[in-house]
Amino acid sequence: MATQxxxxxxxxxxxxxxxxxxxxxxxxIALAIAFWPRPLRVEVTPAGLQIRGSVYGRSVPRSEWQLxxxxxxxxxxxxxxxxxxxxxGVGWPNYRVGWFRLRDQERALCFLTSTQSVLYLxxxxxxxxxxxxxxxAALLTALKSAG
Numbered sequence: 001m002a003t004q005x006x007x008x009x010x011x012x013x014x015x016x017x018x019x020x021x022x023x024x025x026x027x028x029i030a031l032a033i034a035f036w037p038r039p040l041r042v043e044v045t046p047a048g049l050q051i052r053g054s055v056y057g058r059s060v061p062r063s064e065w066q067l068x069x070x071x072x073x074x075x076x077x078x079x080x081x082x083x084x085x086x087x088x089g090v091g092w093p094n095y096r097v098g099w100f101r102l103r104d105q106e107r108a109l110c111f112l113t114s115t116q117s118v119l120y121l122x123x124x125x126x127x128x129x130x131x132x133x134x135x136x137a138a139l140l141t142a143l144k145s146a147g
Contacts, residue, residue, distance in 0.1 A: 035090050040097070040111050042131060044142040049121075051111060051131070056089060056098045058109075060129065066122040067144055072136040075115035080104040083112070083130065102128075119143075 034055055043050040048061040075082045080103050083091075089098015089110065096112040107127040112118065117136040121129040121143070133139045 040113070040132075042111075042133070042139065044139070044146050046146055049129075049143065051129075054097050054111065056109065056111070060123060062146065064123045064125055065143065066124060070119065070121045070140055070143065072140055073118050073120045075112075075118055075130075081106075081108075081118075081120060081130070082115075083108060083110050099127075102130075 038053045040051065040053040040057075043052070046062070048059050049065070050059050051057040073081055082103050083096055083100035084103050085101040086096075087099045087101060089100060090096065091098075091100075094113055096110050098110065100108050100110050102108050108130050109127055110130045112130055112132045114132045117133055119129070119131045119133055119136045119139050121131070123129065131139070
C-alpha cells in the first residue's frame with residue numbers, strides 16, 4: 001500500500017491573534033534587556049567625562065562643565081536637587097538613571113544608586129549631571145584636576 005497524505009484544515013487565520021498577544025511580551029523583553037541595571041562607571045579624562053554602563057551613558061566634554069557651580073551633595077539635605085519627575089529613564093528604588101526634572105525644575109541626567117554622596121555638575125547644555133559615587137569628593141577633585 002502506498003503512503004497517503006491528508007491535509008489538516010487551517011484554524012481560520014488566528015495567527016494574527018497569536019502575534020498580537022505575543023507582541024507586548026517581545027517588546028517587554030527587549031525593553032528589560034535595554035534598561036536592566038548594569039554597573040555604572042565614570043571615567044575622567046583630560047578631554048572630558050565618560051559615563052558607561054547605561055543606555056543613557058555619554059561623553060561630556062570638559063568645555064561643557066561648569067566646575068565653579070559643581071559640588072558634592074546629600075539629596076536628603078538638599079531636597080531642591082532631588083529628582084522628582086522622570087521624563088525618560090528608569091526610576092526604581094536605589095536606581096534612578098536617565099532624564100529627570102529636579103524639584104527646582106532643573107533638567108538633570110541622573111546616574112543615582114544612592115542619595116548620600118552625589119556629585120552635582122551643571123553643564124552649559126541646559127542640564128545638570130547627578131552622579132552617585134562612593135567618594136563624590138574625590139570625583140570632584142579629579143574633575144578639577146583633569147586637563
